[in-house]
Amino acid sequence: MKLALSALGLAVLTGCAAVSPQQGVDRANDEAAGFTQGALNLARTQQERDDRAQKTQTLLSAPVGQKEAVQLALANSAALQALLAQGWVDAAGAAQLGRVANPVFSFERMSSGGSLDLGRALSFGLLDLLTLPARQGIATRRIEEAQLRLTGDVVDQVTAVRQAWVRAVAAQQTASYAQQVYQSAEAGAELARRMRAAGNFNRIDRAREQSFYADAATRLATARHQATASREELVRLLGLDEAQAGALRLPERLPDLPKQALEPQAVASLATRARLDIRLAQSALDSASKAQGLGVVTSFTDIELTGRRNTAFDADGTRSNARGWEIAVALPIFDWGGMQRAAMNGRTLAAANQLEATVRAAGSSLRQSYSAYRTSYDIARHYRDEVVPLRKLISDENQLRYNGMLIGVFELLADARDQVGTVLAALDAQQQFWLADAALQASVVGRPGGATVASPAAAPAESASAGH
Template identity: 65%
Template sequence: MARRLSQVPLKAGAAVIGLSILSGCASIDIGQSVKRINDETVGFTQGNLSLATSESEQAKAQDRAQSLLDKPVNQSQAVELALVNSPSMQALLAQSWAESAEAAQSGRIANPVFSFERLRAGDELELARALSFGLLDLVALPWLQSAASRRIEQAQVKLAADVVDQVTSVRQAWVRAVAAQQTLTYAKQVYEASEATADLALRMQAVGNFNRISRARQQAFYADAATRLAAASHRSTAAREKLIRALGLNDAQAEHLKIPDRLPDLPLEPVDPETFRTQAFQSRIDIRLAKNNFDAYAKAQGIERVSSFTDIELTARRNSTFDNASGTSSSARGYEVALRLPIFDWGGMQRDAFNARTLAAANQLESVIRSAGSNLRESYSTYRVAHDIARHYRVEVLPLRKVISDENQLRYNGMLIGVFELLADYRDQVETVIAAIDAEQQFWLADAAMQASLIGRPTSATLAAGGSAPSASGGH
């Protein structure tokens, strides 16, 4: 219900509204937002993150993508290719822009409502004009703008987290694709060696120089190698296609995609634990997200408590009455205040729900802080163990396997072992190389996961259980 309190000029209400508009409101600039993401996550984006909003910018991005595809794409180039070419990355930026715009909109009060009324009674004509707006919204405008700024900040941090997640996904997809391709190469060598031994065994059995069980053993090796080659071929195709999806390549671009023949060399030394601890916690995204969420609830609690009780609407009016019979007119000016009375609903459940959400946000923040250290320790342990295993293969196992292979070659040349023993040793040597490739893959996956964990986006990178290297083959 409304009650007229006094007569004031209509222009007073308009002046109040004008002052509220001039008080300022939250705004966004997507270009500045993207620049900030590049600055905060430079180790992931290398400053290459951008949103193409025009045809010229899209054409420029496509030209850059094509230039990257003209040569084998290394890991950092794969990340750049995804940043400039992937539609999913562009969709992520556009969605964040929309969320930030909605957040900025929430910091503005609703537009006033203008109403016009025309009434005729006999010779009298009455014209009523009213301008209404939420008085509580006007009073709470500073809090609304502050809340909008926090929501914009939340959207910004969330965008940074999503970008880090996608870049980490691209890095790991590249590692798997290169490792799968490298493994396929050696699987083909195992298959070719097994095929040769199976064919030789069959011919030797035909002339009576080989028994049936020995020939069947060589044939079984060949059959197993064929199965493993087929599986390796599919894994290579699947890993490559996953990388293509992560990079956002179309069919024409996918045909031009070339990746290196082998994984990068291991770093001479792993990241030092002290350096790791120094880098940690400096700018963790997960903690910032949880803290922003808690601050948003905590600082908005005051205005939410008031709005759960009541709402106030201020209306400025001007009524003009014309008497045609007497040829006179009169005007009445004033304002009304409409107050929602908390009779049926005192807003208790709304306040309880808001208190519960604030409490949940506080506990979520504490949970993230407590888990951060544990995630970092686990991530570093995975990284360090993966490095030690891969280096062990590179420094110890592979050189030993080469020594064994060289000695078997000398024994074969001296007619101390036969061709089947020599080919069996060759198969074992290739199997060891494949195991070493898998160890290097585990390291580079763990490296990408550790980099993500440092910035506060823990990524699963468990070490796959692997068998020991095959032993040297003796005579049959």
């Protein structure tokens, strides 16, 4: 009865640090609601997998916007499911630290002549039991750390999907425009060839038109490859198979710029005080500190308690019982645990400095992300409101001059070529803004991605003035 009660007490104690696969998923849905919209789920049954497949087909039946791309990844990505399963593994491994090791039962039978000795012993780690509350505290903090890390990984994955979608749509849009430029250059080159054959065009002007046509063909091939590569990157992040990849349709162009950019005060209010990176570093420090305190004791020795009950049968059939207990103590003679304590001290110091570094860098990374966001917005708006309208005005005026027979067709084509660089730079500026927008959203919750502002796309070489 005493042994049964003891075992029951141990079972109650060891049940304190338990995790389920849904705990980490629920926490990620709660902590990163703006990224998962509560749709994150670990599929463990065939019914759940069938539901995910049905949702995937529904999403693929229409053009996939950025929001739908995230939903596709959450529903269909096997890599994301592996990430959730690994989070379950990490949390379960952390919880294991808060469990008491199973007791060891041994049975011994010894016979000599007509006598028989039966020995029974139940052993368990006494030090393991005495330090259980401390180990459960460490386990709780490591579970917290594993769940925060899972949330951060989910945010990173969703951000990668958002940015891959932007690159795929922008590359598709650029390839479409490169096709238009190619067709225009082809027509110009053919016209120049015919006029040269008729003796109405000199060699150098004919070579200029042919050179632009050759460059346009090269740019078209490059743009098509970039569109394919960007699309395949998105396909991999969404976890699509061959049939699903064939059904994937993207919008023809990127979304319009928002009417107003976010102000610094609005970004600061969105930034949670409990950022994921700071909380993860704090949890790591708490865990290391607790483990260091526990290690001061466990690094010196170990204690094992054993209860024994022996039964002896003599040759004449007389039976006698003996009960008792013993304690086994590991003697710190050769190893005093100094290196273990030194390692734990180092881990605690590293965690403390990592926390301080994270706190110091948090504001800086957010300011950098906002600067990239605001600069990209201002550049994209500048192209939309100033540069592109000016180029259109010049084009319209040259069209009027051509209609009035003040300039020829090649001057009109030369003006169209001059617009190519402006349009490409405007597309690139719009792409850079949406990439910076996704990076800013991640930085706000504490997953900075080092957002940068790229230079506008280089304009193709302009043709020389085609005066004849």
